[in-house]
Amino acid sequence: MLSNLLTFRNQPVIICGAVTVLVIGLQKLQVLETMELKIYDQMVQLLPDQGPDQRLLIIGITEEDLQKWNWPLSGEILDRLFDKLQQYQPRAIGLDIFRDLPVQPGHEKLLQRLQQSDIIVPVCKHADSKSVGIASPQGLEPSQVGFSDLVEDTDGFIRRNLISVNVEKSDNCQTPYSLSWQLATKYLAVGGIQPQLTTKKELKLRDVVFKPLETHSGGYENADTRGYQILLNYRSHRQIAPQVTLTDILTGKIQPNLVKDRIVFIGSTAPSLKDVFNTPFNSGKADDSGRMTGVEIHAQITSEILSAVLNNQPLFWFLPPWGEFLWIGTWSAIGGFLACRIRHPLGLGIGQTISLLVLFAGNLIIFTQGGWLPVIAPALSLILTANAVIAYSNYASKQEEQKIRGILEKQAKDIEELRSHQTNADYNNSNYVTGQPLNNNARLKGRYQITDRLGGGGFGKTYLAQDTQRPRNPLCVVKQLSPAERNPGYLKIATRLFNSEAYILETLGKHEQIPQLLAFFEQNQEFYLIQEYIEGHTLTKELTPGKCCSYDQVINILKEVLQVLVFVHGYGVIHRDIKPDNLIRRTEDHKIVLIDFGGVKQIQPQQQTPENLTIGFGTSGYAPGEQLNGMPQLNSDIYALGIIAIQALTGITPKDFRRHGNTGLIVIANTSSSDEGILQNWQRIANINDNDELVKVLNKMVHLDFTQRYESVQDVLKDIN
16 A cells, blocks of 8 residues: 555656656657747847947948949949058958959959958858859959858748858859858957867867857757857847948048958848848847848857957857756656645646746846757646646546545445454444553564653554654654454454555545654554654644634634645545644644544445444534534534634633524633623624624534535635635
8 A cells, every 4th residue: 555655656756757758759859949949039139238349340231322333333342442441451351242243344353352362251152952052253262252151040030150061062152161250260360369170170269169059959959050050149139330331431431440450341231132131139020120131140140259259258058968858857847846735726826937937037047148948848848747747646536536435335344244243232432442552662563662652542542653764763653553352253354444444544644734654564463553743732732721813823724724624525534533632733834734533434435324323433522413423424524623713713612612592603601700601602702793704604614503514625715715
């Protein structure tokens, strides 16, 4: 039976592992990739704008420039532009305009300048599925050119920085490096920083290693990472660099310091030329705000390289596959933990919401430090695990309930058979009687060492013991039961009944506010139950005669105990001895723990009849009439709890309660000298209005007629809430 409970408690771990594997499987199938990329875009939008990079300058060719200088720009115009720029001493110039075909006049002179310059980098474009590529300007070496290719994700957004590619001989564009890389390395070469390769063939500038993107990095799965790619860390969504127009340069309307020692980009910004791309900044937006021109994206990429080398700005990093498994598994475990600890739907919803907020906020903080971790996958695993644990818990509870119902049916038959073995003609008070007392230091099963006697009664004796086989010898409670008869037939059935009752107690011990059953065994024809020891004080110490508890205190006591009874009654079990001595305020968390299930009674599947009456059991003042007459109901426990609540509100013990002759309501004798002997409704003593909702609830809980009481603890909780 304990193995069954162990299996139940291991289920959340199994569910957590299964959900983690399922979510990772969904990742591999690219089911989650689109959502991960959208979350990535949102995080990019939330990053602080770093403002224009003052190491760069963009010369944008605007609509006004097109009207003034015509398009495509002639070789003569471009040559004049370079002549003007070189007077201002830039470190590098990137020409994001194709010149594979001549545009007269001045094409030959332009080619001559390009071939002789060591700072101008024109562009070409590699072949892809959409085009055959665009060649470099004639006569230039591949090392003098940079490619303008940009990598678009499957949704058409630019999130990656393509640094280099493997060049095919048949390709019209023969340069292996991007325009941005060529310009950045020219800028850094002035400071003596040259590109290197690590032993792993990774690009390195100074002490910064540009680790290439892999197919599964971050939120990507099976991404096309051919060539040498890194994730693009956008600097600004407003303006990546200062911008001037072509006309401003040609007419000398700029200050020389805008160009000196900068990387100058020349490219189209005119909408009519349609050199515009989607970026994370326009993701989720209905308009085109956030889209960028090709020359602006090349400037973003160049700025990323320079900032990583010169400003220690982190490049994006990612978890390895095993790290992602642990990351997703951790959030799956959090979902399982929430589902195990929080049973109320609203509380669980709040717990999940807070956890998801922590996940998103934590990921954003990590993102600001260059880490891109999956967000959708762990969020999904948290939700799925929580729901799966709840679903399994409900299923297991139903299965357990059915199993207990079956045990109860068999118990009824066993009890009748026991009676046929008994020598007494009348019904015995119990299947068990008190056995020989145990001495201090006695050891059961070579493990449980008796340290003190706690109490005893008709159902057995209770001892405090130490578990000598566990670290630090923790305390536990030992309950000793002896069979009422010693003949073999009786012992056999009594053993079966003991096992059944132990199973029920073990099941109830799953609740965090009920002591766990740690072990049960037979020794020398006597039965022993080993239960968790609860450190704390009983409610008897709180319900001091003459001291009234506050309204809110009583509400809290009712809610806590009712929620425990929801669990207990869910298995058809009646406690039958709800009283302050059996409610312990646990020291650890101040929660109320329901103890002493020695008098539990299971509701039999068949209807109660005189033939199957149980013996009267309970504590005077707390037990209702039907229970003392041997016919306990589930709402007998409700009665006892209602009595405790009235005791707490009035500061008067139940032995002083009376029933009004006409109404049947609880009344209390006024003990003041002037009004001695006059009965008053309990709410007057508690100074509560007769029409207060709590008064109505408690009067219904303690109604003499069980058919007029609340039928279930859920109904009581509903009214109290």
